[in-house]
Amino acid sequence: MNSKPLLLSGAPGSPYTRKMLALLRYRRIPYRYVVSVTGIPGLPQARPPLLPTFYLPDAAGDLQAATDSTPLIRRFEAEYPGRVAIPSDPALAFIDALLEDFADEWLTKAMFHYRWSYAADVRKAEGILGCWVESPLDDAALARYGNYISSRQISRLSYVGSSAITGPVIEASFQRFLDVFEDHLRQHRFLLGARPGAADFAVFGQLTQLVQFDPTPMALATERAPRVCAWVTVLEDLSGLEPQDTDWLDADALPPTLRRLLLEVGSLYVPVLLANARALAAGQSQLETVVQGLPWTQQTLTYQGKCLAWLRRDYAALSARDRVRVDAALQGTGCEALFEDAASGPA
Ligand SMILES: N[C@@H](CCC(=O)N[C@@H](CS)C(=O)NCC(=O)O)C(=O)O
Incomplete structure (x- = not known):
């Protein structure tokens, strides 16, 4: 179980940012949300830059930019147990x-x-x-x-x-x-x-x-x-x-x-x-x-x-x-x- 809050940047006017925030709340996955349309200074930029961008640790623990809500939802299903959003059938x-x-x-x-x-x-x-x-x-x-x-x-x-x-x-x-x-x-x-x-x-x-x-x-x-x-x-x-x-x-x-x-x-x-x-x-x-x-x-x-x-x-x-x-x-x-x-x- 991951204990550090997930880090993401996005904006209230971005439907996909809102999609992911609501998902994280429902799944009780702790997060830190930075309102920004240009990413977070000092962290890798997503290519192409999209809202929201998540900053997720790789195998070495370094944060990598990740976008695209659909595969990210599946990734979080695997990484965070319980309260799943994908039907079991x-x-x-x-x-x-x-x-x-x-x-x-x-x-x-x-x-x-x-x-x-x-x-x-x-x-x-x-x-x-x-x-x-x-x-x-x-x-x-x-x-x-x-x-x-x-x-x-x-x-x-x-x-x-x-x-x-x-x-x-x-x-x-x-x-x-x-x-x-x-x-x-x-x-x-x-x-x-x-x-x-x-x-x-x-x-x-x-x-x-x-x-x-x-x-x-x-x-x-x-x-x-x-x-x-x-x-x-x-x-x-x-x-x-x-x-x-x-x-x-x-x-x-x-x-x-x-x-x-x-x-x-x-x-x-x-x-x-x-x-x-x-x-x-x-x-x-x-x-x-x-x-x-x-x-x-x-x-x-x-x-x-x-x-x-x-x-x-x-x-x-x-x-x-x-x-x-x-x-x-x-x-x-x-x-x-x-x-x-x-x-x-x-x-
Ligand atoms: N398929 C992506 C779509 C994300 C997306 O298109 N976000 C919009 C904002 S809502 C965006 O960043 N568009 C690029 C731009 O405005 O330059 C997802 O599900 O996360």
Whole structure:
């Protein structure tokens, strides 16, 4: 058991930082969180620099920079026993990983899109993001930071695929997500039952911004998804929860609301993930596809090629029996397409 607090740097406006902080609190893993967007002076820089960055001891005890919340969650599961965030049933763990990926890679499009496309949202972010990472800041320095961050992020909107073409798809998807999740929370405390999985923390991370900060999506959530709003507040600190192994849902009898969520994953995220893999394989820098009958175009993302490879690797690692169970859970959601041409290998 590690006794030294985990060291990480990040920022309150970073969904992945919030994801990991909530996970660490739930898992009762002691940590020291340094608010910084440039890392910690004197410690190694992550390459590429990403928020959050963890500084973890290597075999010699020297701190090394590590990023990427998804593999880090798995690493901490192995290094810190108890209060796990990955379901013990491998079939359910696979569903959890799929939903985690959807939150990290798809819901984040909504977060980026709303924040940097709507004037009121841009204004709020320009005024507050700088104060989150530096204090005190006088008016001139805050205005400089605000301009710097908004021009940088607006120029990167296309990177996540937000454009005049895709904006309506992203917004409709977010609103459906709110409705389905609201419905799910009528019967269940978390995505996968009465205890949180990695996917809950991933969804939480994105919703700390969408539901608690950016005015346009926040108004939508307040209006149509009060349970979702309450859930986000509660997820922040689950250190008092005492989870039992029986708290997980039965993967062989997933509730209809979870299937509807998987349908959202299968009808939007999966086609984009597959189109991205095809574009990567063809060496194209831009991908074009159709989702739910509407055109979708975005820059090709190497990282999302990796996400697909991870999902396929996890699926291939399931026992034959568990694969049948996962197939049954995903059947008819569109998610099964992830594995249909898996034999040809990931991009
Ligand atoms: N897959 C990574 C994503 C981390 C990430 O993209 N973080 C954003 C901030 S929320 C970032 O650092 N972006 C690079 C930048 O803004 O330069 C994870 O799960 O940790």
